Amino acid sequence: MSRGATTLISFIALVLTVPWLYTSDRMAIWFGFPPWAFYTIATTVVYAVVLNLLLGTQWSRMAGGDDADNA
């Protein structure tokens, strides 16, 4: 994956954490939260997992060098 793609994926995952699509006043309760708040928490967890994976797999590519100093 290129550095640009890595940056783009992480940024898209960040932008998706905003509850863009929730507009109506639904009084439902999802695990103790309003649906849009639950969405934000769930997408933030996904964002954290994505970042964790990208850090783990794309580090040396983002460093622009070989993997020697990762040891």
Add this chain to the structure above:
Amino acid sequence: MPTTPDVATDVTDTALLGPGGIAFLSLYLVSLLLVGLAGRAVRKENSLADFFLGGRGMGFFVLLLTLYATQYSGNTLIGFAAQAYRQGYAFLVSVTFMTAVIGCYLIFAPKLQRLSKQHDFITPGDYFHFRYGSRALAVLATIIGIIALGNYIVTNLKAIGTIVESATGHQISFTTGVIALSFIMVVYETLGGLRSVAWTDVIQGILLMVGCLCIFGAIQWHYGGLTGMAEQLQTIKPEFWTPPTWSEKRTWLSTLILVFAGIPLYPHAIQRIYAARSAGTLKRSLQFMVFMPLATTLFMVLVGIIGAARFPDLSKDQSEQITLRLLQDIAAHIPAVSMLIVVFLSAAVAAIMSTVDSALLSIASMFTQDLYRPMRSRASQSHLTRVGKMCSWLVMALSTLLAINLPQTIYFLMEIKLELLCQIAPAMLLGIHFPRLRSMPVLCGLVVGVVFYFGLFFTLRALDMPRLWDVHSGIWALLANLATIGLLSWLLPETPRTSASSPQVASN
């Protein structure tokens, strides 16, 4: 098992800590001085790299906890719960923005860490000078960093004075509290430099983590958790259930970008990248750090929301102490929980101290390396280290003075941190991955960004408008900054770099 709310009780009027609590806090403060002495004892050499970067040998555990303790200040424990009390679930944005900080590190930390090892960087200014070969750009970035960190120190010292005054029921005054804790911080910092600061961060980080977990656990257990509170909240605070409007969503995204581009650019955060023992150590620490907002920020936001259900009618000032109110409410039924108040106050003091000491050390390093050293190129490492220590004492004395005496009329200037700091982001994020980017467009972009920010900031303040189109002034300035870089990069002809203009950085 909710009982009648006791909102009339003002938690600031009575001592929050008994003799046992004060003894615990005193023991903690003494331990910091001992850690400072230990840091001095294991010093390897009298050099800037050893003093300001702990000899670049920070392992996983210390690096993780120093990153954690530095990124999460007293505001996490006190301010976040209070904001959540007032804003409700909308303040979940804080959980995302603290995660986004690691997202920004992903873009620049891997390469910056590699370069810092190869070229012995000590300050962010070293990188900017190396990358762009421009002393003016390095100095401007340094001055912005010093202003942001200086403001950070002053606001945190004010907070710590207030906590000490409240905790002791005014037996120790605000002024005495600020002076005493400032003195302790500057002593252990000048004894062992970053090594001492990082080791104290370990204690402070553990206190903060344990504090958050215990407080959240106790409040969840006592009040039946959010699921139990949800229906009650729907009745008391139906506005919490309303999704953000489009204008609020714009502010939400603006906040995310502001923190994304601001917090990772704090000089003391960048210096922790330099201080990592290896790339692998830094990588593993950041992989762990990415989940910390879910175990720290989210917990404190939920504490604030539970507080809104339990004590729904607090004023803004009263809501600042919502966590304490909840703990006191529980302790009234279960006396053993009063120990948690000690943990909370200790964690809050620890969180603030860990932030202030790091900021102080960072300012001293930037003054010495970026401003003083270029004027005294033949100065020895021991002389420069001595200058750094003297600078720490001077900065702390000045900050203490400002924290005690700063008039309220200009206190708003202390709030200027992230919006100014994020103007450095293009120089770092673009510079690290675009080798053809030159110094002139970046320098002009930075100047335009800073001028634009201050212009918009004071204009909106005069018009009594919080934001333009619900977007932070810092983000508008960042756009102006980026537009300037793009335009000048396109307009100015590219000149081949000669050996004379090749970027250099002093060996440390």
